Amino acid sequence: MQTDSVVIDGVKQSTASSPLFAYPSIWLHGAGMSASTFRYVVKGLPKAIALDLPGHGSAAPVYPPRVESYADQLAPHIPRGSVLIGHSLGGMVALELTARRELQVAALVMVESVPTVRDRISGRLTAMLASGLMRVLPMSLLTSPAGQSQKAATKQEVKKQLSQHSRAGLIAAMQAAGHYDGRRHLNTVLVPTLVVVGQDNRATHHGAKLAARHIAGSEFATLPGGHMLHFDSPDLLREAIDRFLKHRLTTPG
Numbered sequence: 256m257q258t259d260s261v262v263i264d265g266v267k268q269s270t271a272s273s274p275l276f277a278y279p280s281i282w283l284h285g286a287g288m289s290a291s292t293f294r295y296v297v298k299g300l301p302k303a304i305a306l307d308l309p310g311h312g313s314a315a316p317v318y319p320p321r322v323e324s325y326a327d328q329l330a331p332h333i334p335r336g337s338v339l340i341g342h343s344l345g346g347m348v349a350l351e352l353t354a355r356r357e358l359q360v361a362a363l364v365m366v367e368s369v370p371t372v373r374d375r376i377s378g379r380l381t382a383m384l385a386s387g388l389m390r391v392l393p394m395s396l397l398t399s400p401a402g403q404s405q406k407a408a409t410k411q412e413v414k415k416q417l418s419q420h421s422r423a424g425l426i427a428a429m430q431a432a433g434h435y436d437g438r439r440h441l442n443t444v445l446v447p448t449l450v451v452v453g454q455d456n457r458a459t460h461h462g463a464k465l466a467a468r469h470i471a472g473s474e475f476a477t478l479p480g481g482h483m484l485h486f487d488s489p490d491l492l493r494e495a496i497d498r499f500l501k502h503r504l505t506t507p508g
Contacts, residue, residue, distance in 0.1 A: 274500035275300055275493070278361055279334045284308060285343030285367075285482075286428035287417045292342075296489040306332060308345065310424045320427035322435040326351040333358055338500065340364040342485055344432045347371075350466075353448075354440040362447040362504060363470075364496055367482050369462025370437035409486045441469035447503035448473035451495060453480040453487065474499060 282293045282305040289312035290305035297303035309328050310316035317324045325348045333339070333352065338361050341349030346368020353363045417425070450467040452459050454477050467475040476495050480487030 273497055274338065274362075274504045275497050276302065278302065278336065278338050278500075278504065279304060280338045280340055281306060281333050281349075283329070283339070283341040283345030283348050284311065285345055286432055287311075287420050287425050288342075289416060289419065292412065292416055292483075293485060296485045296493050304332075308348065308428075310427050311420070316424065316427060318427075320431040322347045322351050322431050322437070325431060326355070330355065330358060335359045336361045338362045338364065338504075340366065340496065341368055342366045343368050343482065344428060347432060347435050347437055350437045350440055350444070351435075353444055353446060354437075360446050362449075362500060363444065364449045364451065364499075365463065365466060366451045366492065367453055367456065367459050367463075367484050368450075368466075369459055370441060370466045371435055371462065372433060373436050374438065374462065374465065406487055409481070409483045412486050413483060438465075438469070441466060442471070444470045444473075447499070449476065449496065449499045450474070451476045451478060451484065451492065453478060453482060453484040455479075455481040458482075 279302045280297075280300060282290070282297060282303060284290060284292050284305070284307075290307045291312070293303075293305045297305060306329055307314035309325050310320065314328070317328060322344070329348065330352060336359055339349040339352055341347070341364070343366075346365035347370065349363055349365065349368075350370060352358060353360045420428075448467075448470045450463050450470075450473055452463045452475075459482070464475065467473045476499075478484060478488055478491050478495060480491075485492055
């Protein structure tokens with residue numbers, strides 16, 4: 256039965272003019288996470304598809320671990336005309352997929368994501384050192400939630416997600432993020448693009464603003480929360496995405 260509303264957390268919400276209900280939305284998680292981390296933010300969205308990146312969740316790894324090869328693996332599972340929503344490493348993959356014109360992506364949303372960490376010396380050093388440190392640090396330290404501004408529930412989510420990955424898997428994800436340079440794609444993105452950062456994690460602000468500055472017609476937004484913005488502020492994030500899509504996309508029908 257067709258309806259023009261849905262009840263989410265006891266509140267009736269209109270679907271008549273909501274692109275998130277009308278368009279398929281593909282949600283791509285960050286390094287060390289899995290598709291399940293989006294369970295709250297996609298609640299009630301009948302066309303939302305959260306995918307596991309290679310080497311995460313139930314997805315087999317690819318070698319060498321690269322954002323481009325991640326995109327190769329995911330492309331067959333993405334319907335044409337989808338809204339791509341990527342968090343952190345997932346945002347890099349979403350950018351790479353958007354650049355592939357044959358997918359005919361409808362819109363791109365990068366959440367707490369940057370097109371590259373290679374644009375500054377500090378980023379290159381961090382990527383190099385992080386991979387080395389992850390080879391020798393105890394797993395108990397690797398799975399310890401970082402970020403003092405995170406909510407208790409967010410810290411538990413980070414710990415739970417990271418604990419489900421092997422050391423090799425975490426290193427591979429870090430290598431994929433550290434190697435990627437999506438700056439070449441920024442001025443070729445022709446679809447509506449929203450770049451969102453959490454106000455408590457300034458580490459992503461430089462790169463995110465770089466993406467917003469070079470993607471024509473893109474919009475930049477800052478929301479309360481840290482790097483795990485989809486867990487810190489799922490309702491605000493979804494509202495921001497929906498608001499953006501409403502004035503940038505036409506709802507089918």
